[in-house]
Amino acid sequence: MTGLSKISAPAVWPAASPPTLTDGTIALLNLQAQIDGLEGHSTTGEATALIDLLILRGLILGRISDYERAAQLADRLVEHADTDAAVYVARARTRAVFHRFTEALDDLDQADRISPQDIAAKRERAAILQALGHYDEALVTYGTVADRAEQFEQAAALAGFWAERGETETAQRSYLESLRSYRGVSPFPLVLLDFQLGLMWMRQERLNEARTCFATAIARVPAYAAAQGHLAEAEADLAEPEVAVARLIPLATSSDDPDYAAQLARILGEMGRNDQASGWCRLAANRYDELIAAHPGAFADHAAEFWLGTGKDPRKGLRLAEFNLRVRKTPRAYDLLAQALEANTAGAASAHCSGAHLPSRAEI
Amino acid sequence: MSDHFSGPRALSDPAADITDVYAFPAPDSPNHLVLVLDLFGKAGPSAVFSDAVIYRFRIRPLEIGAMGPEAAFAPSQTEFTFDCTFDVPSGRSDSRRPIQHGRCLTPGGRTISFRVDDENGGVDEGVQVFAGQRSDPFFLDVRMIERTVATGKLSFKPKGSDTLYGTNVLAIAIKLEWRKILKGGPLFAIVCETLAAGKQPVRIERVGRPEIKNVTLSWKQFDQINRDLEIRDLYNSEDAFDVKPDYFDAYRVRMNANLAFYDGIDGKIDWPFDRYGNHPLTKLLLADFLVVDASKRFAETSYFEIERSMLAGRTHATPGGRWLNEDFMDFVFTLYVNGGNAPPINDGIDGPIAWSSKTFPYLAPPNPAKAAAA
Numbered sequence: 001m002t003g004l005s006k007i008s009a010p011a012v013w014p015a016a017s018p019p020t021l022t023d024g025t026i027a028l029l030n031l032q033a034q035i036d037g038l039e040g041h042s043t044t045g046e047a048t049a050l051i052d053l054l055i056l057r058g059l060i061l062g063r064i065s066d067y068e069r070a071a072q073l074a075d076r077l078v079e080h081a082d083t084d085a086a087v088y089v090a091r092a093r094t095r096a097v098f099h100r101f102t103e104a105l106d107d108l109d110q111a112d113r114i115s116p117q118d119i120a121a122k123r124e125r126a127a128i129l130q131a132l133g134h135y136d137e138a139l140v141t142y143g144t145v146a147d148r149a150e151q152f153e154q155a156a157a158l159a160g161f162w163a164e165r166g167e168t169e170t171a172q173r174s175y176l177e178s179l180r181s182y183r184g185v186s187p188f189p190l191v192l193l194d195f196q197l198g199l200m201w202m203r204q205e206r207l208n209e210a211r212t213c214f215a216t217a218i219a220r221v222p223a224y225a226a227a228q229g230h231l232a233e234a235e236a237d238l239a240e241p242e243v244a245v246a247r248l249i250p251l252a253t254s255s256d257d258p259d260y261a262a263q264l265a266r267i268l269g270e271m272g273r274n275d276q277a278s279g280w281c282r283l284a285a286n287r288y289d290e291l292i293a294a295h296p297g298a299f300a301d302h303a304a305e306f307w308l309g310t311g312k313d314p315r316k317g318l319r320l321a322e323f324n325l326r327v328r329k330t331p332r333a334y335d336l337l338a339q340a341l342e343a344n345t346a347g348a349a350s351a352h353c354s355g356a357h358l359p360s361r362a363e364i
Numbered sequence: 365m366s367d368h369f370s371g372p373r374a375l376s377d378p379a380a381d382i383t384d385v386y387a388f389p390a391p392d393s394p395n396h397l398v399l400v401l402d403l404f405g406k407a408g409p410s411a412v413f414s415d416a417v418i419y420r421f422r423i424r425p426l427e428i429g430a431m432g433p434e435a436a437f438a439p440s441q442t443e444f445t446f447d448c449t450f451d452v453p454s455g456r457s458d459s460r461r462p463i464q465h466g467r468c469l470t471p472g473g474r475t476i477s478f479r480v481d482d483e484n485g486g487v488d489e490g491v492q493v494f495a496g497q498r499s500d501p502f503f504l505d506v507r508m509i510e511r512t513v514a515t516g517k518l519s520f521k522p523k524g525s526d527t528l529y530g531t532n533v534l535a536i537a538i539k540l541e542w543r544k545i546l547k548g549g550p551l552f553a554i555v556c557e558t559l560a561a562g563k564q565p566v567r568i569e570r571v572g573r574p575e576i577k578n579v580t581l582s583w584k585q586f587d588q589i590n591r592d593l594e595i596r597d598l599y600n601s602e603d604a605f606d607v608k609p610d611y612f613d614a615y616r617v618r619m620n621a622n623l624a625f626y627d628g629i630d631g632k633i634d635w636p637f638d639r640y641g642n643h644p645l646t647k648l649l650l651a652d653f654l655v656v657d658a659s660k661r662f663a664e665t666s667y668f669e670i671e672r673s674m675l676a677g678r679t680h681a682t683p684g685g686r687w688l689n690e691d692f693m694d695f696v697f698t699l700y701v702n703g704g705n706a707p708p709i710n711d712g713i714d715g716p717i718a719w720s721s722k723t724f725p726y727l728a729p730p731n732p733a734k735a736a737a738a
Contacts, residue, residue: 020562022377022414023452029410029462034378036408036733037531043506046406117592150597185416185560185568186377 019179021187024221031057031188044081047073048090055097056188062225062257064291070094078107085115089124096128099297099327104128119145123157130161133330151181156193163200171200191217195227202230203332210234225251229260236267245271252280258287259302266310281310292320300324304336314343378404379414380558382571383533384502387554387654387685390539391662391722397542398726399423399446400688401556402500402533409733411497411534412464413450413480417568418559419536421446423471424605425548426655428674433638435674437651439553439605444471444546448495448536449561450480457481461497468493468538471545483725490541494725498535500528501688501727503716509693513583518629518701524712532730539724542658550659551670554685555604555652569600572653574667574692580649586621590614604652612650619646626700634703644675645699656685662722665690668699688720688727 022030031053038050051070058066074091081087088111095104105128111121126141138161146154159174175197182190198213214231217224228251236244244267252260262284268277288303288311301324308317321340325333383405390396399421404411413419422445429438447469453462464480468491476493478486485494505524512519542549555572559565571577577596584591595618598611607615623643627635635644648671655670657680663669666682667690673680686692697709718728 020416020560022379022416026379026412026414026452029412029453030378030404030414033404033408033411034406036410037406043510043527183560183566183568184376185380185414189376 019182019190020185021190021220022185024187024191024219024223027187027221028060028223031060044077044084044087047077047081048086051077051090051094055093058097059192059226060188060221060224062229062251062255062260064256067094067097068294071098083114085111085118085121088114089118089121092121092124092128096124096131097298098295099131099300101128101132101297101328123153126157130164131330132328133333135161135165152178152183152189155181156189159193160196163196166200166203168200168204171197187220191221191224191227194220195224195230198227198230198234202234207234207238211238225255225257225260229263232267233263236270241267241271252283256287258284258291258306261287262302262306262310269310277310285311296323297327300327301333301336304340308340308343314340318344377414377417377568378407379412379534380417380560380568381405382556382558382569383500384574385554385556385571385654385686386501386688387552387656388666388687389656389658389660389662389683389685390724392724393539394661395541395543396539397546397552397656397658399538399540399554399556400726401536402498402502402727403536403558404534405500405528406531407497407534408532409460409497409730410462411532412453412462413448413466413495413534415450415452416561417449418557418561418565419448420557420559421448421538422555422557422604423546424553424653425546426551426553428551431674432677433644433675435648435671437553437648437655439653440548442548443605446470446491446493446538446540448493450495466495485537485725490544492539492724494535494537496535496725497532497730498725498727499716499718499729499731500531500533501716501720502528502692503713504528504693505711505713508711509579512629513625516625516629518697518709520697520709520711522710522712526713526716528716530717530731535725535727537725537727550657552656552658553605553651553653554656555654567601567603570602570604570652572604573649574686575696576649576652579696580622581615581618583622583625584618586625587618588621589617593618607650615650616642616646619643619649623649623700626697627703629701630706632702634701634705648675654685657683660684663687665695667692667695672704689715691715 035053035057038046051073054066054070057063071094074094077087078091088107092104092107095107108121108125111118122141122145126138129138129141142157155174155177159171159178162171162174175193178193194213194217198210201210201213211231211234214227214234217227218231228247232244232247248260248264252264261280265277265280265284284306288299288306291299292303300320304317304320304324307313318340321337325337382403384402386400388398390398401419422443424439424443426437426439429436448466450464450466453464455463457463461481466478466480468476470491474488476486476488476491478493478495481496485492503526506527508519508521508524555570557570558568560568577599581595581599593614595614599615602608620643623645627633637643657670660683663682664687666684667686669682670680670684691714693711694708697711698704701709717731720726720728
């Protein structure tokens with residue numbers, strides 16, 4: 001918590017008035033237009049911009065193929081422009097997307113050597129440290145760029161940070177500060193924040209608050225797949241499974257991310273519609289296996305959750321939960337492992353037999 | 365696309381990212397003045413205007429305040445604005461472009477409605493408005509400009525590579541009967557802005573002169589005072605007609621440093637600093653609006669002729685302003701590096717993929733999607 005008092009939000013904030021934002025349909029058309037316009041890019045700056053835009057579209061539409069494309073571009077870019085810090089930051093982002101955190105930090109080290117004062121590199125490092133569960137270091141790193149970062153970006157980063165920590169009051173304050181300081185009209189930065197807050201409430205099992213956040217994000221960008229998916233999850237938990245199913249079917253059909261099919265299978269199973277559930281379950285299982293083969297670190301946690309639940313293969317779930325904990329030692333990773341151990345009758349012995357060295361949660 | 369990627373904030377919303385502004389007497393009608401705002405550099409086929417942005421043209425009559433080394437403009441406090449706004453698109457046209465409608469609020473308070481991409485635009489009492497996707501009229505070789513700055517040596521090749529070849533922008537063109545619509549003149553200052561719509565619109569970006577933010581202000585390495593400062597977002601937030609004193613010196617010092625760098629590229633000084641320690645162009649360039657004389661006949665290459673005449677203490681002969689087809693990068697490098705005291709500098713790019721025409725809406729139709737890649 002060191003340094004926190006200097007950069008966290010003050011106690012009292014005026015209510016943020018609704019920002020004026022570009023309609024979500026327009027924003028998505030223009031995101032597509034930006035990507036199309038940068039294909040055949042001619043400068044390094046344009047190439048790194050294209051990588052960022054592909055990652056953004058992947059985030060919004062839930063398209064793993066966009067992440068994969070961004071990663072390929074970043075690898076090629078580093079080969080051709082290895083003296084430019086920005087290309088290492090861009091590749092670090094793509095590696096972080098796939099939870100290849102160690103390699104991402106290597107890239108940021110290289111960016112630091114080329115350009116020690118690079119704010120983008122420091123912000124990226126803070127985000128990765130946060131993802132790894134190194135919260136104190138992440139907070140200090142966010143603090144090092146506080147003076148030079150845009151007010152919105154700093155507040156948004158802290159809102160996400162506190163949301164992940166479950167510090168609801170502080171996260172809300174930072175969220176309001178983000179809204180208050182936002183000067184743009186693109187809806188994307190705000191929907192990503194709405195989503196972070198929604199996830200926070202889901203973890204706190206405050207489903208109505210979660211639903212409000214996800215619905216806000218969707219009102220701003222209707223095509224935001226992850227928000228739609230989590231809204232469906234909240235709706236199902238709020239005893240509105242039919243609404244959830246109707247929301248998930250188009251996502252599960254169109255997305256190459258198996259989370260939606262898995263979610264749909266779970267809800268249909270709980271509704272007793274087992275025939276339908278099994279089809280979506282098979283689809284999710286096959287896709288998780290493909291993704292684990294290609295990007296194990298990125299999908300270990302979600303795949304583990306699937307196999308521990310709807311997928312009904314707790315041993316596979318345990319292996320993935322153990323692997324996930326090796327990738328990042330966050331409270332959520334520990335909780336997932338505990339869930340996996342419980343689901344496997346051998347409990348702690350399973351962890352021992354796997355040969356994994358699993359530090360205790362108290363060590364983080 | 366001289367102002368593309370002009371600041372991190374503008375990057376977040378491409379439909380608010382101004383690339384260029386042009387102002388010229390209509391080639392096809394001496395009673396009309398034409399104003400053009402280009403946005404969204406390298407726009408793909410699906411690009412549309414934002415429904416949350418006001419696209420504003422600000423016009424002020426101005427006088428020449430001083431001639432000679434102290435040359436300065438004196439803009440009037442009277443201002444005329446055209447505000448263009450757009451709806452959310454509905455459906456697709458035959459060309460697969462989203463169908464979008466817009467409107468333009470004139471200084472007289474009249475509203476002109478139009479359909480985006482309709483070459484006839486909307487018309488009302490001395491004003492014609494077009495908005496839509498067009499070929500980017502700007503041309504330059506960004507790599508060689510960057511290399512020139514990195515090495516301190518002119519790096520242009522005899523045959524350069526146009527960074528914007530075959531690319532498109534979103535454009536708004538307004539043709540107006542200036543004696544009827546505006547008061548005062550014939551000298552006018554033009555600035556275009558994008559603003560977040562709302563009860564109190566907030567300026568996102570502003571552009572007057574070409575290549576002020578990118579070629580002239582963006583380089584940090586020559587600035588001995590604010591080497592770490594990304595100055596462009598600050599600069600964008602200023603009112604072009606009322607730059608606040610808080611950061612004025614930051615802009616002045618940065619511009620002095622960068623102009624001195626350019627002047628020194630050829631190994632001789634064509635622009636000795638004045639007794640206040642300023643580059644002779646700094647004050648005029650920080651008056652960051654296009655200056656056009658609407659009473660003069662159309663000219664192909666007249667950008668900055670008014671200002672150069674002022675510095676030389678003589679009366680200008682052209683409309684100044686900026687025409688779509690002018691080879692701006694050749695002009696600006698010649699101006700900055702040798703002040704016209706040596707042969708013109710050629711950046712190796714002599715034209716865009718398609719020249720603009722001399723009839724409304726002036727800008728060439730959009731290029732097919734594959735043109736840039738080819």
